[in-house]
Amino acid sequence: MAxxxxxxxxxxxxxxxxxxxxxxxxWQDAYSAVKYTDIDYMVFTDAGRYVAKxxxxxxxxxxxxxxxxxxxxxxxxxxxxxxxxxxxxxxxxALFALSDVLAGWLVVQLLVRCYRFPVERALRYVAAVWLxxxxxxxxxxxxxxxxxxxxxxxxxxWATLTKKPIxxxxxxxxxxxxxxxxxxxxxxxxxxxxxxxxxxxxxxSDLLSKAFRFITPSRVKFTVAALASFVALNLVMYLQxxxxxxxxxxxxxxxxxxxxxxxxPYSTLLYLSAAGGAETRFEALAFLxxxxxxxxxxxxxxxxxxxxxAMLAQTFTFVTFNKVCTSQYFLWYLILLxxxxxxxxxxxxxTLGISAxxxxxxxxxxxxxxxxxxxxxxLPSFVPGLFLAGLFFFAVNVWIxxxxxxxxxxxxxxxxxxxx
Amino acid sequence: xxxxxxxxxxxxxxxxxxxxxxxxxxxxxxxxxAAREDRITVGLDELPEELRAVLEQSHELHLRWASxxxxxxxxxxxxxxxxxxxxxxxxxxxxxxxxxxxxxLRTIVAPNKDTQFKGCSKQxxxxxxxxxLSTRFASSTSLxxxxxxxxxxxxxxxxxxxxxxxxxxxxxECHTRADALLSADSVDIDYDSDSHALTVSGLWNxxxxxxxxxxxxxxxxxxxxxxxxxxxxxxxxEPEEIKMGGLLAVVGQDKKLKPTxxxxxxxxxxxxxxxxxxxxxAPPTGLHPTMSISMPRSSLKRPPAPSDAxxxxxxxxxxxxxxxxxxxxxxxxxxLFLESHNLVALRALAGEMDLEAPDWVVQRWGSNWLxxxxxxxxxxxxxxxxxxxxxxxxxxxxxxxxxxxxxxxRTAHIPWPVVFWACTTEDDTKMSVNPFDRTNLGWDGLxxxxxxxYQLQPAGDRLVEEIDVPVLRLEGGDSYFQxxxxxxxxxxxxxxxxxxxxxxxxxxxxxSGIGSKPAGTVHDKKE
Numbered sequence: 001m002a003x004x005x006x007x008x009x010x011x012x013x014x015x016x017x018x019x020x021x022x023x024x025x026x027w028q029d030a031y032s033a034v035k036y037t038d039i040d041y042m043v044f045t046d047a048g049r050y051v052a053k054x055x056x057x058x059x060x061x062x063x064x065x066x067x068x069x070x071x072x073x074x075x076x077x078x079x080x081x082x083x084x085x086x087x088x089x090x091x092x093x094a095l096f097a098l099s100d101v102l103a104g105w106l107v108v109q110l111l112v113r114c115y116r117f118p119v120e121r122a123l124r125y126v127a128a129v130w131l132x133x134x135x136x137x138x139x140x141x142x143x144x145x146x147x148x149x150x151x152x153x154x155x156x157x158w159a160t161l162t163k164k165p166i167x168x169x170x171x172x173x174x175x176x177x178x179x180x181x182x183x184x185x186x187x188x189x190x191x192x193x194x195x196x197x198x199x200x201x202x203x204x205s206d207l208l209s210k211a212f213r214f215i216t217p218s219r220v221k222f223t224v225a226a227l228a229s230f231v232a233l234n235l236v237m238y239l240q241x242x243x244x245x246x247x248x249x250x251x252x253x254x255x256x257x258x259x260x261x262x263x264x265p266y267s268t269l270l271y272l273s274a275a276g277g278a279e280t281r282f283e284a285l286a287f288l289x290x291x292x293x294x295x296x297x298x299x300x301x302x303x304x305x306x307x308x309x310a311m312l313a314q315t316f317t318f319v320t321f322n323k324v325c326t327s328q329y330f331l332w333y334l335i336l337l338x339x340x341x342x343x344x345x346x347x348x349x350x351t352l353g354i355s356a357x358x359x360x361x362x363x364x365x366x367x368x369x370x371x372x373x374x375x376x377x378x379l380p381s382f383v384p385g386l387f388l389a390g391l392f393f394f395a396v397n398v399w400i401x402x403x404x405x406x407x408x409x410x411x412x413x414x415x416x417x418x419x420x
Numbered sequence: 421x422x423x424x425x426x427x428x429x430x431x432x433x434x435x436x437x438x439x440x441x442x443x444x445x446x447x448x449x450x451x452x453x454a455a456r457e458d459r460i461t462v463g464l465d466e467l468p469e470e471l472r473a474v475l476e477q478s479h480e481l482h483l484r485w486a487s488x489x490x491x492x493x494x495x496x497x498x499x500x501x502x503x504x505x506x507x508x509x510x511x512x513x514x515x516x517x518x519x520x521x522x523x524x525l526r527t528i529v530a531p532n533k534d535t536q537f538k539g540c541s542k543q544x545x546x547x548x549x550x551x552x553l554s555t556r557f558a559s560s561t562s563l564x565x566x567x568x569x570x571x572x573x574x575x576x577x578x579x580x581x582x583x584x585x586x587x588x589x590x591x592x593e594c595h596t597r598a599d600a601l602l603s604a605d606s607v608d609i610d611y612d613s614d615s616h617a618l619t620v621s622g623l624w625n626x627x628x629x630x631x632x633x634x635x636x637x638x639x640x641x642x643x644x645x646x647x648x649x650x651x652x653x654x655x656x657x658e659p660e661e662i663k664m665g666g667l668l669a670v671v672g673q674d675k676k677l678k679p680t681x682x683x684x685x686x687x688x689x690x691x692x693x694x695x696x697x698x699x700x701x702a703p704p705t706g707l708h709p710t711m712s713i714s715m716p717r718s719s720l721k722r723p724p725a726p727s728d729a730x731x732x733x734x735x736x737x738x739x740x741x742x743x744x745x746x747x748x749x750x751x752x753x754x755x756l757f758l759e760s761h762n763l764v765a766l767r768a769l770a771g772e773m774d775l776e777a778p779d780w781v782v783q784r785w786g787s788n789w790l791x792x793x794x795x796x797x798x799x800x801x802x803x804x805x806x807x808x809x810x811x812x813x814x815x816x817x818x819x820x821x822x823x824x825x826x827x828x829x830r831t832a833h834i835p836w837p838v839v840f841w842a843c844t845t846e847d848d849t850k851m852s853v854n855p856f857d858r859t860n861l862g863w864d865g866l867x868x869x870x871x872x873x874y875q876l877q878p879a880g881d882r883l884v885e886e887i888d889v890p891v892l893r894l895e896g897g898d899s900y901f902q903x904x905x906x907x908x909x910x911x912x913x914x915x916x917x918x919x920x921x922x923x924x925x926x927x928x929x930x931x932s933g934i935g936s937k938p939a940g941t942v943h944d945k946k947e
Contacts, residue, residue, distance in 0.1 A: 268892065269910040302925075305935075405921065
């Protein structure tokens with residue numbers, strides 16, 4: 001298709017799609033009692049208004065994010081006459097949508113420069129998975145901040161694959177400050193960035209010198225930069241907003257009990273145990289399988305074979321094994337798919353790919369049907385409905401994860417020509 | 421001890437002088453068709469030690485109980501609260517923490533075994549502090565508590581066991597009076613530290629079959645007194661006034677019933693035209709039930725308040741912790757949302773506002789919401805035919821997660837809210853001269869002292885809605901619906917998934933190690 005010959009056209013189309021959704025969203029908000037704008041966006045903008053008044057963003061209930069987000073959305077607090085106020089209100093959504101497009105651009109750059117993709121092929125995959133994906137455009141234009149994570153992860157990959165350890169570290173620190181989970185990428189990048197990648201490889205059999213050789217300038221720079229940006233950001237925020245910042249940005253996410261129904265296989269068990277009905281405390285160990293895979297096993301086995309596939313598998317595992325899982329979490333691994341899909345067995349073997357897609361969608365559909373029965377019809381579908389649907393969806397995800405791991409072992413998504 | 425017995429006859433009720441007979445030592449009534457209020461005022465020193473201990477720590481304590489049966493309120497007793505028991509409390513020392521009041525309340529409410537209603541443990545844990553939003557409140561107590569209470573059987577037993585002490589000479593009389601409360605439409609109990617007296621009022625809006633037949637003996641002690649009144653009520657000359665006339669007597673003192681006529685300003689007024697509302701939740705309620713308040717359009721004429729008064733229709737919700745509103749959703753100023761629900765604004769809110777907490781985490785009893793409701797636009801010309809359809813305001817609410825049960829459901833009891841017009845006037849009227857004045861109802865304190873209230877009458881058999889809340893179904897015995905199967909199932913599936921991924925990783929590591937050169941693929945890495 002001629003459209004994919006020109007990056008300008010692909011990005012223009014992605015931008016126009018988001019502009020249309022922004023205008024449509026403004027229209028729906030103005031003329032319908034059912035709002036296009038996400039509830040979370042109201043939380044962000046309320047918090048932005050508190051900050052504009054010189055107060056803490058945590059004065060807004062359920063604001064559980066870094067103050068950076070409220071600061072970024074300060075323009076939404078500007079008061080103005082009718083046309084201006086709706087423009088300033090949409091500022092944050094426009095920012096999130098722009099981050100989407102920028103993330104897509106970074107991924108295309110990487111595919112072309114580091115993965116030696118023809119421009120057309122790179123554009124086709126990124127457009128299909130991310131830039132033209134209506135779900136991605138919808139989420140960011142409704143005002144969910146997940147799009148910001150997309151650009152941070154894409155930038156982290158860009159800095160890493162173009163061998164800029166300090167920049168990569170700074171971005172990682174910022175990303176973890178923003179939304180804890182990207183810390184998992186730090187492990188993969190560290191393991192991946194051996195002396196060979198730095199271009200100073202000499203084989204070494206002695207165990208001690210091997211261990212010593214683990215410490216390379218790039219790894220040190222990356223680690224120090226990551227720690228520095230993470231600590232500096234938290235220190236600034238702590239000095240500014242004190243304990244509420246720590247509580248709402250970090251501790252809340254570590255101590256919350258997610259008793260409400262969600263896609264996680266732990267959901268029913270957590271409800272049972274939160275209500276005091278469980279005999280064992282199995283869920284207290286839920287972090288073990290999740291962290292063993294995400295922090296140790298997956299980076300160790302896959303990172304050096306294919307960094308992006310390792311990161312995809314980590315994200316996929318993190319979401320699948322997490323104690324809480326909502327549809328926004330699926331966005332986290334979407335940004336990494338364009339690196340993996342082109343050489344994956346899901347594309348090479350269409351039957352496998354289609355089966356995976358069908359099963360994944362079926363898992364979602366089964367769960368959503370049970371969720372609808374509970375949420376809207378008021379049927380007690382916790383057991384067996386939601387319980388089994390959650391476990392089935394988990395099983396499908398684990399099966400797909402197995403395919404990603406196998407492909408990663410075969411070098412799917414690996415850089416064919418290292419950049420120098 | 422002082423008793424005041426007031427019978428209020430409707431204008432059209434028949435009365436024969438033989439129906440009320442006063443002698444030197446007693447007064448008897450026979451077949452009287454009237455509403456009745458009994459009010460007993462007891463000095464602190466006449467009360468049992470246990471009760472006195474609670475009251476001595478109180479600056480103010482006001483209990484308001486209303487039956488869930490529907491009743492037509494008679495003037496001047498037209499004010500209402502939602503069915504159930506409301507406690508309004510100000511401790512003597514604001515920082516004092518005590519379990520005494522909660523112990524008393526538990527005695528009154530027991531044996532309500534329905535665990536989903538928050539038992540009162542300590543007042544600072546179970547009571548809420550009204551109000552959060554309103555800056556226009558005039559006076560209200562510092563703490564408030566509510567519980568669903570269909571019957572005051574336990575309160576009656578408590579009065580019989582402790583107040584009607586064995587040493588009292590009128591023990592059996594006291595028991596009978598207490599029993600009579602069981603059929604009352606509402607019961608008020610008031611104490612304040614200025615008067616050092618406890619007042620218990622029972623209200624019956626309609627007589628028992630055959631009318632009221634009763635006899636009141638002259639009290640044996642000179643310190644005690646029985647006042648009797650047989651009155652009719654009518655609108656006063658001024659819109660804020662009520663005019664009453666009839667017969668008064670103090671039993672044992674007066675030789676005959678004295679005719680009387682007097683008028684006084686009243687904050688609670690009757691609407692001149694019959695006006696009613698019904699409350700319902702449209703099925704299926706799901707986890708996000710919407711409360712509908714429906715009123716015939718004919719019920720929504722502006723009340724007969726002074727012409728300079730500003731009138732607005734309000735509803736005051738008393739929501740137990742099982743159900744709650746989203747303060748950010750309801751406090752919106754978005755005209756589209758408000759119009760679609762026929763709301764004007766959220767005026768005040770207090771209590772449990774957490775949007776995420778399950779019910780077992782919530783400590784306090786629930787929340788209160790004062791909302792101003794929209795009214796239908798006035799017809800352009802009065803000649804058009806009246807619109808027979810109802811006017812409905814809707815309030816979107818949400819259910820909390822409740823503990824598992826054997827059936828998969830738990831019942832949430834939601835009392836009907838009160839619906840009333842509030843008309844604010846400029847006059848500085850002293851409402852407290854009203855001998856039947858009633859305050860501390862929860863909602864009245866959210867308005868200025870010069871506000872007149874006009875209640876709409878709830879029209880329904882039962883003024884409490886029940887919602888089936890879906891919960892996790894857990895059964896005992898051999899059923900599959902047991903907690904242990906959920907625990908076991910989750911544990912097994914997660915473990916299998918974990919092992920599967922580890923196995924896949926192990927195969928990769930076995931075939932191609934953990935280094936960067938995967939076996940079997942051509943890898944043209946730059947040297």
